[in-house]
Amino acid sequence: MTADKRKNFWVLTVLLVFALSSSFKQKEISAQNLCTVKLIFINTIKGSRVVFNDSSYTNPFGEKYSITKLRYYVTNVSLVNGYAGFKEENSYHLVDESRVESQTISFSIPAGDYNAVQFLLGVDSLHNVSGAQTDDLDPANDMFWTWNTGYVMAKLEGNSASSTAVNNKFEFHVGGFSGKYNVLKPVQLDFPGKTVHFIGGKTCEIVVNADINAWWQHPNDIKISEHPIITSPGQFAKLISDNYANMFRIEKITPE
């Protein structure tokens, strides 16, 4: 080797070692700096977990009812601290009471302080106008209107003696992503009283309680006897969405 070549060799070797070590270092740092978040949705009525076909439920108007189907879309999830925050990538989740695994949303965030969780209740308008989607947005999930394109953002079905519909059914398929009857609801749930520090390398659970009885009232009265079937976008879908936007509260955050 000539002196020049030897010099080049050493320069290259040093560069290589440096590049390798720095990439390893980055990996270490990022593993330590990430925190796994489990956002868990628990659907309840009067403080107890929803049980399908339990006929003891009564809405605020004294109408007895039971539930046979309950689903809603939670999308664009992020954890925020003031104006800063971290958004989950490709964040589209169908929470389905009949599938326990659908009720936990897991993702990683950089460790640090956060004071609220935000999400959109429903599928954002872009994904209602962009053609065929897959996974939780697959039209085969039975949350998609084929004759009037758009996602059903939330579904509640059941039976009630107060319903005048066939077999005493009631069905709410709530959707509509544009115009004055847009039902999309941004939800922000502040962490109770304080900022929470999310520790790197740990798993943190945020348990959210969804009170299904909120669908019936505040601000709008929805009586099964008057509106047993609401299954298209419009005024009544909007009224229900104004109600269910308020159904969530944070039950606990662990570890704390």
Added chain:
Amino acid sequence: MIVIFIASSVLLLDAGKIDEKHFSIPFIPTPLQLKIPAGWPKPSANIFANNPLTEEGFQLGRKLFYDGRLSKDGNFACASCHQQFAAFATYDHDLSHGFHDQFTTRNAPPLFNLAWASRFHWDGGVNHIEVQALSPMTASNEMAENVDSVLLKLKKDTSYQRMFKAAFGSNVINSQRMLKALAQFVGSLISSNSKYDKVKRGEDKFNPTEQRGYDLFKTRCNTCHKEPLFTDFSFRNNGLTLNKFLKDSGRMRITGDPQDSLKFKVPSLRNLSVTYPYMHDGRLYSLSNVIDHYSKGIQAGATLDSSLKNGIQFTEPEKNDLIYFLHTLKDTSFLRDKRFSQP
């Protein structure tokens, strides 16, 4: 040179990664270019934005389009109501037939030049070509099937396994891929080779009758049936009475807005020699009937299109000239194009 080599080997590695277990040959589909006829506007921006057009995707879509297994009883392929010789409408039917001897509720529209449309169906209820097929597939009076069941049938067929892999890089068969492939086929149906087009390109000449008809067309019809697509894609009430059986309010069914009552999409006039009967419910059987409707059949109403308040008058000779012109919109090469026929 070296850079090119490295870049191409990275590409190959990446393609191989898509399905390492089942796939050793790199996934390289053949790109297709949508041929935009000279002088036509740009197609809808979102038509193939997330669905790159390829020969393999097109051929898969073509097979799906002609496959009865997309329906519950196997009898109703897309092509059963959308027949190529009728420009992909149902020939000589006001309403089409679906599952269990049921009628559809509207006249099957012809399928061509859909790459320029941004809303589908007579009422514009479908907002993207990829999700259109879900509607007839799941309607109980049409194909009456559900998506999961269709996919199960496709997954059992080794030729579909092969074709999905060729089109999308792995043999995953899901609704998104099925719908994107169908959109590639249907979105590629371009009709632009009628006598009218040849005249416009300087390859042919109208005879005097056709020319008089074209001159009439340009002054009395061109507002809604705008060249070169022969539609402006708007929704209008063209003065038809409400059918008492179908009670179809058209666009209002989608928007809920009374201003949209009895409005339907302005259809293209291309290939209309083979798409009769006409109108959203196929109530008019001949071009002569259609012109008579505009001359003396317009029903007044709150949402009637302002351009039709006094109807559109034609003398008998003018009517004859116009019909001769309209027949120049028939595109025989499209009706017989083997690329679009049953594979």
